[in-house]
Amino acid sequence: MDMSAINPVLLLASLIVAATPLLLAAIGELVVEKSGVLNLGVEGMMITGAICGFAIAVNTGSPLLGLLAAAMGGAVLSLLFAILTQFALANQVASGLALTLFGLGISALLGQGFQGEKAPAFPKTDIPLLSDIPAVGHILFSHDIVVYLAFLLTLGVWLVLKYTRVGLILRAVGENHDAAHALGYKVVRIRVLAIMFGGACAGLGGAYISLIRVPQWTEGMTAGIGWIALALVVFASWKPWRVLLGACLFGGVNVLQLNLQAAGFAIPVEYLAMSPYLITILVLVIMSADRSSAPASLGRSFHASQ
């Protein structure tokens, strides 16, 4: 065993990379749940985004177009969920599970010809000046644009939910849809938009794995990140900063366990492999011990009767 093989700067930098797909998916789901909708299809939307992004990037040679396609793929798939739950008033839990199964299936179908292909390289964007700071610069400011986007998105979602009217209306719809309707807000429209935002975020998160982190296509490559994202939102008590913290923790433990595996640490690989899931959930459970604040209408169908 050789602990000196683990470089803390590289470890922290790859922590951020490992946290990004989870952060994207979770922040999208947070917005969806704040609007009162429980979409369990995150995993399905992620994997669909992963293959859509990969296929377009390979065919056009442009990774940016790939990202765009991934966001659209995720949003289109989530639209299916929106139609089922918001217009046909189907059960949200069942529809979400179906969406995941459907997403896994259709991504495997779409990905038939792409096994073993290599994605076009994604450019790194060093932020001038900041990236020259020793250590910190390398950890925080020497990544690709999606990482920055994910962090900006977290900041943006927090600002919008806390300080803007749009955010207030979104929270109101998630809190009491009947009252929001009585005040004249378009509950269904707001929810459909939130669902599509969540889908786009999940798609982006998936494409980050297939285009940047791995970067190649294998079936089921999101490997449960979507489910972790769902748990993350709940245990983070629907607070964007806690989602960020949880995502970094998950990414950190994940990277650390990979490094420990590589360093030949003397415990079975399976224990190491399960540790990120276990530790993330444990920490967040302890943190969410305060009065948790689930949106009161979460998971309930809305129908404007009379």
Place this chain on the structure above:
Amino acid sequence: MGTLLSLRGLTKAYPGVIANSDVSFDIQEGEVHALLGENGAGKSTLVKMIYGLVKPDSGQMTLRGQPYAPAEPRMARASGVAMVFQHFSLFEALNVAENIALGMENPPKMRDLAARIKDVSETYGLPLDPYRTVGDLSAGERQRVEIIRCLLQDPRLLIMDEPTSVLTPQEVDILFQTLRKLTAEGVAILYISHKLEEIRTLCDTATILRLGKKVGTCIPREVSARDMAEMMVGTTLHVPERAGGDLGPVLLELTDLSVKSPSEFGTSLKGITLQVRSGEVLGLGGVAGNGQDELLAALSGEILTTPNTVVMEGQPIGALGPTARRKLGLLTAPEERLGHAAAPDMSLTENALLTGSVRQGLESNGFLKWTKTREFAEEIIAKFDVRTPGPGNAARSLSGGNLQKFVIGREVLQLPTVLVVNQPTWGVDAAAATSIRQALLDLAAGGTAVIVISQDLDELMEISDHFGALNEGRLSDIRPARGLTVDEIGLMMGGAHGMEVAHV
């Protein structure tokens, strides 16, 4: 002052029912106009049309001479029409200022809005802290939030749907003073209520609806409450009679019952002690949300306590569940008809089985006796005049009043030793309410101890032998109901909860 809003021939039909048929009347500036009618008379639909939530099938409205056809509440608010809802349209997890901002078209910055809320609320004697979470407020305070939300928009017409059902008499007085101040400024108020005495003190004109049609207009000060009630119902009402027998031995006794509320925004019970005797009707008043639901749950066995806090006929039953208590003869009928007292999508037969199986012997060795259950359901339907095609219909398909008659009848026919009912006539029309009250009195005359939890003080005064009030989870002293004045009752219910009279 001129006519503010005039309605001409408003008609609205839903599949199977005509909610409003050719309704026409005028509302003058600066008047309080009452809209009277039983449940299902079409009051709600009518005000929803005025507020833009529902589009009329035909008919016109004019507001200050201009055609008025709001497509959505936003347009109604822009034209100066505001509404205080019967079931609060508030968001419990948000604070007062956020709730108010949601009801405004162009809310100012939060800090300015908070200052204005403080300002307006103090001017009208409805003090409110803009940064408190609504879930922590009392029912009266929540109503203030709604009223202030409306007042901040300088309305010309304020619609109030049953505003006093959640207030103590003192709070009602203060609300009326606020409303009178508004009318002096030229604001018209459309006031919906079941409480006829209130309408007589407050309103200038009343329009009466029955089965969706306008059946009359009157000046409430000049007619009696009984006349108005008969116009609403269309028949003569009979007042429940009581036999007035002597009270027997104590059947149920609570000693220092303290229970933590199972819900986050509920009220915990603190040290409740009471006794009910055979043949007695004990009325428990109080504003909604002061521990009524928790008390019912503690009595029914949904919340368990230490055995000795609930004693029935000498036997400690605090730790027994609902089925064991039913077996002993302690039956309960909760407030929420759909979902608590009855399973909405199950048939009346199935619902009869759910609470009746123990006492009526509707099952043996785990097998259900459907024939006997059906007969039981049919007996309830016949004896309590439940209007339904038959016991095979789903509970959801019944109107509120009919389902309430079924729910109460189901317990009454099981001949309980002690019966506890919460809001037995809530949302029930006058005729059905009378028959439910009569059934409760008949039951007491037969030796049952009856506890009636209700927010309708007139009802409690009419049927109770003793009266107590719940306030923030505590029970007031229990006093003989006869001879209690409205002021005394109000103080038992907690007084004015910090409301003050309008300052200007």
